[in-house]
Amino acid sequence: MVRRSLLPLALAAAILSACTDEGIVDPVATAVEPGAGPRFSGAVAPDPQPRLYSNGNKSLGWAYRRSFTTASRVSTDSLNAYLMFDDDEWPMYNAFYEGAVDDSIKAWAADTRLNVNPSFVAALLVMESGLNPHTFEGGGVTYGYAQMGPTSDGALIQHIDEHPDFAWMKPQVHPAYAATNGYSRSPANPTDSVALSQWYFSDPLKTTRAMVYHLKQIENVWKGTHKVTWGNGRHSWWRPSDSRLAFSPKDTSYAALAVTVFGRAPTETEMFDLVAVSYNRGYPWVEKQLIKYGANWANQLKADALSGPCLKPASAGPRDSLDIRREAACYLDRARHYTILFQNVNTEMNTGKEVIDNFDTDALTRWFTYQGGGSTLTRSVPPSWMAYTGTAVDEGLGLRVDYNIASAGWGGVGRWYSSAQNWKTRTAIGNTEGIGFWYYGNGRDLNSGQGVVITVELQDNKSADPAYQGVDTAERWVFSFRDNFIGWRYIDVPWTAFTRGSWQPHAATPNDGLTLTEVWGISFSPQSTAKWFRLDQFRLVQDRPWT
Known part of the structure; x- marks a missing residue:
């Protein structure tokens, strides 16, 4: 039988932080305005479903x-x-x-x-x-x-x-x-x-x-x-x-x-x-x-x-x-x-990964809000009492985002880079297959149980025309899911699930597919409503057991 020993939480946190971007992986992020416009576009991904049968998938993740x-x-x-x-x-x-x-x-x-x-x-x-x-x-x-x-x-x-x-x-x-x-x-x-x-x-x-x-x-x-x-x-x-x-x-x-x-x-x-x-x-x-x-x-x-x-x-x-x-x-x-x-957790534990942000240290210096059309958003490190609402992976509380999106407005929270990132191939894990993150849902009681749509927006390569240097021309790619649950859920998104956004920031924005060799940012945008959510453990993934 396989026996497992538990790592002290401090040691586990240290191991996780060693895999993050604090002075190792990514350059300093900047609060670059991502551009005005509604974020939601495209279809909403189907809700994950619980399985009754094993059907050969015999693993059981050790949920945190x-x-x-x-x-x-x-x-x-x-x-x-x-x-x-x-x-x-x-x-x-x-x-x-x-x-x-x-x-x-x-x-x-x-x-x-x-x-x-x-x-x-x-x-x-x-x-x-x-x-x-x-x-x-x-x-x-x-x-x-x-x-x-x-x-x-x-x-x-x-x-x-x-x-x-x-x-x-x-x-x-x-x-x-x-x-x-x-x-x-x-x-x-x-x-x-x-x-x-x-x-x-x-x-x-x-x-x-x-x-x-x-x-x-x-x-x-x-x-x-x-x-x-x-x-x-x-x-x-x-x-x-x-x-x-x-x-x-x-x-x-x-x-x-x-x-x-x-x-x-x-x-x-x-x-x-x-x-x-x-x-x-x-x-x-x-x-x-x-x-x-x-x-x-x-x-x-x-x-x-x-x-x-x-x-x-x-x-x-x-x-x-x-x-x-x-x-x-x-x-x-x-x-x-x-x-x-x-x-x-079975999926998360059996996936090769490189943690880009664990949100445990100085997250407010890397993640910024944007809003327009009468919407308001705030980001914060959750107060200590929120330890009672659980953590996704370790004792870190992640990033909390409070939002009030007006009916004709938009807004979200994102991380944007001062220099382009190659998310297609990483030294640590090789060719990537998508992203994964832990998300604390809080939309169970909205819209008669239908919840709220959250759109993940990826900013890919910009125009190569020197005339547009310094202008936001990054091509937008989006994936939307429904926050209609309460509690932590690991959400994994293969690159193939992203679609080109119907809103693009500039006429000079490229239309050359999702290249991933020149990524400028990632953001999370809720549709019109007022609530809050939490993020933790954002990573690039490889060899994911898609189920």
Whole structure:
């Protein structure tokens, strides 16, 4: 098994800074005005999607510990209050990886009988327990990493017993199983909550193995691949007739219901949503959402989440159906975000890179704002309290940009060079394939959840005509993405994703393709709205595993 040792944060920061431009890579930047004009042009890149299946991509990135802390210290009933780790819980997070659990997840994902994205498994473990193997919910309900309990445990055992194809999982799926005596159904002291917590799924490897299988079991229900018999003799993948569904014959399967609702078999993204919310609420509850809202059920949850708190305060009285939908909506939102985060880190860790700016030292002397048409922007090093909103890579807080872009205005933040840069070929990494950066999104609540478009603008070569020396003629190339999430996300952009901007600064601007041998600057420009974002770890990348 691969064992990892953790670098002291100061050492890690030193290593990172050695790769940056502080007196090494790039010349001094200057606050050259980039020219007036709207920055957005071209199509917006599709949102990254969480994957349900491994499909041969078996890696699991070790997400940076503070990247999960995606909100300020606000009450837990807020949509923004994503999971926060207390500092004393980090040893458990590290132990999860040092104990080679992540390597086991990758090995299991490679098994075609499971084929579950390891990043999805890790994301749910973070959400369910904060990676604490002895977490338990009061009342004898759920325990351990995976927050499973007697009910799900019993169904899991029964499923394995009834399907010989899965008998190979018996010694691994449950900590109480032994080849000689089978399963023990109760701990020595079933009334002791701590004993229950330690007995049910407290072993890191086995609880994770059980979770992987349980996710596969849920997926099987929605695909109709396997049956699970309950005590009444009916199969859990068969649902009774429902008078609200005119198209539903008696005993229509959950899989047939999904096909009817979507008009085809669910896509991987749709299956991800079905499995994630079923893990949280149970697939009978998800069935009701499909019946009521049809193929738009997940978007309806998103709308519900924006209409109120994730968790209704106990002082506000019992939860109603809308409160439950909001909780499920926030669960799904986090499942997507954390899965993408783990996928991001896998990409980031397996990419050759040269860090151009880590934003840790004197960032305000290199990055400048520009604005026009009534817009205002400010840049700052985030205050110390923002450490609670997480960091992308290390203890550095990155660069914060507050903006208010008028409806007919423009503005952004950028770094511009006093002499041209060759970003096509670098001494450190050779030929480059694109750029990458960590971005803290904050647009989840804008435009009914659609967020705000952010445009990355690259200033390529200038006119060679001596008459235009000293004039901004740099050719603009743009890439746009949507800030519709909360928290850190690694964004990587291949050069092929850039398109020539519809706005160019001068008639003498070249139109000769993206050369990259004469780069004059890079900037980030939001569309019309008022918010803030953060940047960290801007780099050129090479040998990127495009996924």
